[in-house]
Structure formats: structure tokens, C-alpha cells
Amino acid sequence: xxxxxxxxxxxxxxxxxxxxxxxxxxxxxxxxxxxxxxxxxxxxxxxxxxxxxxxxxxxxxxxxxxxxxxxxxxxxxxxxxxxxxxxxxxxxxxxxxxxxxxxxxxxxxxxxxxxxxxxxxxxxxxxxxxxxxxxxxxxxxxxxxxxxxxxxxxxxxxxxxxxxxxxxxxxxxxxxxxxxxxxxxxxxxxxxxxxxxxxxxxxxxxxxxxxxxxxxxxxxxxxxxxxxxxxxxxxxxxxxxxxxxxxxxxxx
Numbered sequence: 001x002x003x004x005x006x007x008x009x010x011x012x013x014x015x016x017x018x019x020x021x022x023x024x025x026x027x028x029x030x031x032x033x034x035x036x037x038x039x040x041x042x043x044x045x046x047x048x049x050x051x052x053x054x055x056x057x058x059x060x061x062x063x064x065x066x067x068x069x070x071x072x073x074x075x076x077x078x079x080x081x082x083x084x085x086x087x088x089x090x091x092x093x094x095x096x097x098x099x100x101x102x103x104x105x106x107x108x109x110x111x112x113x114x115x116x117x118x119x120x121x122x123x124x125x126x127x128x129x130x131x132x133x134x135x136x137x138x139x140x141x142x143x144x145x146x147x148x149x150x151x152x153x154x155x156x157x158x159x160x161x162x163x164x165x166x167x168x169x170x171x172x173x174x175x176x177x178x179x180x181x182x183x184x185x186x187x188x189x190x191x192x193x194x195x196x197x198x199x200x201x202x203x204x205x206x207x208x209x210x211x212x213x214x215x216x217x218x219x220x221x222x223x224x225x226x227x228x229x230x231x232x233x234x235x236x237x238x239x240x241x242x243x244x245x246x247x248x249x250x251x252x
Contacts (some may be wrong), residue, residue, distance in 0.1 A: 011166035065172020070105030077139035096242035173201030210238035
């Protein structure tokens with residue numbers, strides 16, 4: 001008996017195979033188009049993101065002042081620069097900075113500081129800054145907090161910084177923030193920071209140190225012939241302020 005091929009079934013099978021093959025091809029095309037669309041759409045989204053992205057990183061701080069050996073220092077300040085609530089002058093942040101600056105040769109300092117003074121009163125008695133200054137440390141504003149309008153304060157602070165820069169265009173300028181709770185001092189610190197940075201100086205905030213009670217007072221204690229209060233920094237507080245300032249200085 002000869003072999004018989006079922007031609008009808010074979011043709012049906014081939015037809016089904018053709019249909020399956022066509023379906024696979026069409027499905028592949030749809031998948032490819034979908035993938036291409038997805039990739040293009042994603043690339044488009046990424047491109048749009050990049051083109052509209054704005055960096056929120058803060059601008060870099062000014063370069064750290066480099067203090068040479070045997071430097072000439074200038075201090076402008078108020079109560080903190082004078083050094084209330086300290087046993088003697090050697091424990092003030094000012095003296096600590098002078099000591100650190102003298103390790104490679106005795107530093108020469110000039111000080112213009114008045115306890116309790118506000119910015120415009122300071123300007124009224126301020127003389128043109130001496131020339132030849134290597135580092136100017138400005139500590140003004142604490143007595144202006146809540147008393148001087150911040151905008152008016154900024155105008156005065158700009159004048160002080162300009163006074164230093166006029167005769168010392170290459171000097172390091174370091175501006176210490178105000179002493180007190182940050183809720184009250186932050187607006188003044190903002191003005192100090194902007195004024196200082198605009199002149200190429202470095203801003204050192206200290207309100208975070210005020211937040212530590214052990215760095216103030218204690219109220220009623222007799223220190224250096226004075227009765228300490230709960231506001232001004234004590235010797236440990238002055239040490240902390242000096243450390244914060246010295247972190248922002250490079251000794252050449």
C-alpha cells in the first residue's frame with residue numbers, strides 16, 4: 001500500500017504556520033516600535049530635565065585668608081572683642097588669635113573696639129584703616145540686633161568693610177557673626193555674610209555657640225572683677241569663638 005499524503009491537512013498546517021509567522025513578525029514590529037517610542041520618549045524626558053535643571057548648590061565660600069609670618073592684624077569690634085566675662089585679656093578670642101598668629105613671628109595688632117557700640121556709632125569714630133594689614137577681623141553687629149534696622153545696619157557694615165578694603169585691597173577679611181539666639185540674629189548675620197563675601201571676605205557664624213549655655217555666664221559670677229551675665233561668652237566661650245575663627249584661617 002502506497003503512502004498517502006493528506007494534502008488538505010498539509011496545506012492547512014502550512015497556512016496556520018504562515019499565519020503564526022506573520023503574527024510573530026507583526027508582533028515583533030509592534031514591540032520594536034513600542035520600545036523605540038519608549039526609548040525616544042525617555043530620552044526626550046531626560047533632555048527636557050537637563051535643559052530646565054537649575055543647580056541649588058550654594059556658591060563657594062571665599063578663599064581662606066592666608067596669614068604670613070609676623071602678620072599685621074586689625075581688629076574692629078564691640079563687647080566681644082573687648083572681652084567681657086573673661087578673667088583677663090589673655091583669655092579673649094582676640095588674644096587667642098594673636099597668639100596663634102605669632103607662632104612663626106610676633107604678630108602686630110591694632111585694635112579699635114568699644115564695648116556696647118552699634119554700627120553707626122562705630123563709623124562716627126572710625127578713622128581710615130591703616131595700610132599694610134594682612135588680616136582684618138571685624139566683630140560688629142551684636143549690639144545692633146533688635147535695635148538697628150537690618151537694612152540700615154547693612155549700609156553701615158558695608159562702609160566698615162570698604163574702609164578696610166580701600167587701604168588694604170589684598171588683606172584677608174574675616175567677619176564674625178552676631179552673638180545671640182539665631183531666631184534674632186539670623187537677619188543680621190545674613191547682611192554681614194553678604195557684605196563680607198562681596199568684599200572677598202570670609203564669614204564665621206557664632207550663634208550656634210551661643211546656643212550652648214556652658215559657653216556663657218554663669219550669671220552673677222565674679223569674673224575678672226566683673227559680675228558675669230547670662231548673655232556674654234565666658235572664657236570657654238571665647239576659646240570656642242577663637243577656634244571657629246582659626247578654622248577659617250591658613251597660616252602661611
